[in-house]
Amino acid sequence: MSIKTLSLRTLLFLGLCQTCRRSLASELRDQPKKIAVVGAGIGGSATAYFLRKEFGAAVKIDVFEPETVGGRLATVKIGEQEYETGGSVIHPLNLHMKHFIDNLGINQRESVPSKMAIFDGKELTFEESDWFIVNMLRMLWRYGFNFLRMQMWVEGVLDKFMRIYQYQQFGYSFSTVEKLLHAMGGDGFLMLANQTLEEAMLREGFSQVFLNDIVAPITRVNYGQSVRINGFVGAVSLAGADSGLWSVDGGNRLVCSGLLYHSKAELIPARVTSISVKVRPSKLGTTTNFYEVNYVGESGPAHSLYDIVIVATPLHQGKSDISFPGFSPPIPSHYPGRYHQTVSTLVYGQLNVSYLGAHQTPAHFTVSEVLTTDSEGCALHSLSSVDPVSIPPGYQRPPASQPKVWKIFSPQPLSEEQLAAIFLSWDPAASETRWLAYPAYRPPHRRTPPFVLHERLYYLNAVEWAASAMEMSAIAARNAALLAHHHWHGLAGKVDQEDLHVRIRGEL
Numbered sequence: 324m325s326i327k328t329l330s331l332r333t334l335l336f337l338g339l340c341q342t343c344r345r346s347l348a349s350e351l352r353d354q355p356k357k358i359a360v361v362g363a364g365i366g367g368s369a370t371a372y373f374l375r376k377e378f379g380a381a382v383k384i385d386v387f388e389p390e391t392v393g394g395r396l397a398t399v400k401i402g403e404q405e406y407e408t409g410g411s412v413i414h415p416l417n418l419h420m421k422h423f424i425d426n427l428g429i430n431q432r433e434s435v436p437s438k439m440a441i442f443d444g445k446e447l448t449f450e451e452s453d454w455f456i457v458n459m460l461r462m463l464w465r466y467g468f469n470f471l472r473m474q475m476w477v478e479g480v481l482d483k484f485m486r487i488y489q490y491q492q493f494g495y496s497f498s499t500v501e502k503l504l505h506a507m508g509g510d511g512f513l514m515l516a517n518q519t520l521e522e523a524m525l526r527e528g529f530s531q532v533f534l535n536d537i538v539a540p541i542t543r544v545n546y547g548q549s550v551r552i553n554g555f556v557g558a559v560s561l562a563g564a565d566s567g568l569w570s571v572d573g574g575n576r577l578v579c580s581g582l583l584y585h586s587k588a589e590l591i592p593a594r595v596t597s598i599s600v601k602v603r604p605s606k607l608g609t610t611t612n613f614y615e616v617n618y619v620g621e622s623g624p625a626h627s628l629y630d631i632v633i634v635a636t637p638l639h640q641g642k643s644d645i646s647f648p649g650f651s652p653p654i655p656s657h658y659p660g661r662y663h664q665t666v667s668t669l670v671y672g673q674l675n676v677s678y679l680g681a682h683q684t685p686a687h688f689t690v691s692e693v694l695t696t697d698s699e700g701c702a703l704h705s706l707s708s709v710d711p712v713s714i715p716p717g718y719q720r721p722p723a724s725q726p727k728v729w730k731i732f733s734p735q736p737l738s739e740e741q742l743a744a745i746f747l748s749w750d751p752a753a754s755e756t757r758w759l760a761y762p763a764y765r766p767p768h769r770r771t772p773p774f775v776l777h778e779r780l781y782y783l784n785a786v787e788w789a790a791s792a793m794e795m796s797a798i799a800a801r802n803a804a805l806l807a808h809h810h811w812h813g814l815a816g817k818v819d820q821e822d823l824h825v826r827i828r829g830e831l
């Protein structure tokens with residue numbers, strides 16, 4: 324009898340210990356139950372996709388988006404066809420974007436050959452020929468080896484940039500933009516990001532004339548700004564003048580809806596108004612933090628609790644208005660610095676080629692991309708003949724003698740007078756989108772916002788202060804999913820490691 328009681332007691336004791344051990348272990352190893360993503364642009368939808376990969380099938384992922392999925396990737400319909408109004412081109416070495424379309428079974432849009440020219444407000448100062456060798460000779464004649472050296476310089480930056488894919492493949496993540504840049508390109512990248520493109524290129528021995536004539540038009544078309552943007556985004560911008568650029572068949576925003584679908588996330592059509600931290604007792608008598616996300620949807624205000632939250636919209640004036648009550652140190656609704664306005668106007672019309680001072684007859688004017696120099700008379704940043712998001716079979720871009728769709732980027736909305744100067748005739752139903760498009764880059768800068776706002780609260784768009792591009796948001800999305808995973812499971816060895824490019828070679 325007494326032995327029986329003893330053994331029963333022992334059994335009970337052992338059993339209890341078993342359960343307490345299991346609950347202790349599971350408390351640490353449990354997967355999160357609910358994760359929120361704020362915003363369904365390419366950043367937010369890629370985050371949902373990568374979170375699913377990191378945390379498996381069981382976690383519930385909610386994505387909040389009050390407007391259209393895609394954010395700054397958007398199309399408008401003109402006539403029977405759709406055209407990109409926001410982010411449009413993707414570099415051939417943007418591996419995440421490439422991976423997304425491959426995985427989602429989406430195609431690249433058929434490419435249509437294009438020809439570039441540069442306009443100084445009075446005339447075309449440069450016009451690309453159909454012949455590569457002619458272009459090269461013209462560049463050599465005017466700018467010596469500046470042009471070839473620029474391609475080599477950009478390639479050098481790109482080589483280091485590409486390291487990020489290997490780091491992410493191995494699961495490494497970074498808690499700040501500076502650490503991410505440093506892991507890719509060391510102190511050189513930090514310096515590049517903290518000086519103007521002009522300073523960086525003059526230091527490398529490029530001529531001021533080359534900067535004004537060739538580099539400025541490229542930064543103007545890509546970022547609506549001068550060569551005083553930071554050197555890192557400048558290099559990204561120059562890479563955006565490489566050949567082999569592509570876009571997505573049917574519209575770039577299809578990548579966002581595809582990623583959301585693939586991630587099995589729930590899309591909640593609501594605007595997040597505040598995120599606060601709630602402390603709750605846990606099973607073990609300690610406490611756990613939850614995040615309370617407050618939002619306003621069609622059926623009014625509501626809130627939900629999450630283990631992890633990822634903010635994938637810029638925390639800047641005019642971009643979002645989310646408050647973070649109760650955090651210490653405080654999290655601001657708006658970080659310092661502002662977003663730059665670029666107005667994207669799509670016009671169906673017939674160009675007045677004399678406006679560009681072109682010598683050819685309209686029927687022979689086949690330039691599709693007109694960039695502009697940073698000169699007084701240039702109210703436009705660029706003027707391009709654009710093709711629909713899906714290229715119909717047998718499509719040929721019409722010459723300037725026929726009415727077609729033109730896209731104009733400008734800092735201010737275009738007036739009737741301006742349109743009348745550019746076009747002989749145009750359809751008054753033009754589409755105008757006033758984007759707060761990308762940061763107004765003004766290096767040197769104070770610290771960029773962090774990727775980690777609080778223990779398990781992350782912020783993607785800090786990355787835009789290095790450079791704003793679809794691929795940058797995708798890189799930040801992968802990074803945030805990895806950070807969230809490593810913090811949750813206490814894997815400190817995968818966060819902010821130094822000298823990765825040397826170490827990974829050892830691990831291979």
Ligand SMILES: Cc1cc2nc3c(=O)[nH]c(=O)nc-3n(C[C@H](O)[C@H](O)[C@H](O)COP(=O)(O)OP(=O)(O)OC[C@H]3O[C@@H](n4cnc5c(N)ncnc54)[C@H](O)[C@@H]3O)c2cc1C
Nearest residue numbers: 362364365366394395409410411412595636643760792793
């Ligand atoms: C005119 C233009 C041309 C460009 N050209 C290129 C290009 O050729 N190539 C390239 O790579 N990049 C280009 N870019 C940049 C690129 O579009 C952006 O870097 C990228 O799309 C940013 O994606 P994101 O998801 O980080 O942000 P966003 O696309 O801005 O997504 C944020 C989302 O969050 C939502 N949101 C905001 N507030 C809240 C809230 N409170 N609650 C819930 N949701 C909220 C917004 O509605 C939005 O949908 C261009 C941008 C513009 C504007």
Ligand SMILES: *[C@@H]1O[C@H](CO)[C@@H](O)[C@H](O)[C@H]1NC(C)=O
Nearest residue numbers: 675676677678743744746747
């Ligand atoms: C076309 O542009 C030229 C140069 O700006 C201008 O002189 C001419 O009047 C324009 N033609 C029409 C028909 O508007």
Ligand SMILES: *[C@@H]1O[C@H](CO)[C@@H](O)[C@H](O)[C@H]1NC(C)=O
Nearest residue numbers: 501513517767768769770771
């Ligand atoms: C950028 O440069 C300025 C001065 O030129 C310096 O004060 C600042 O600390 C630098 N920032 C970073 C992040 O290196």
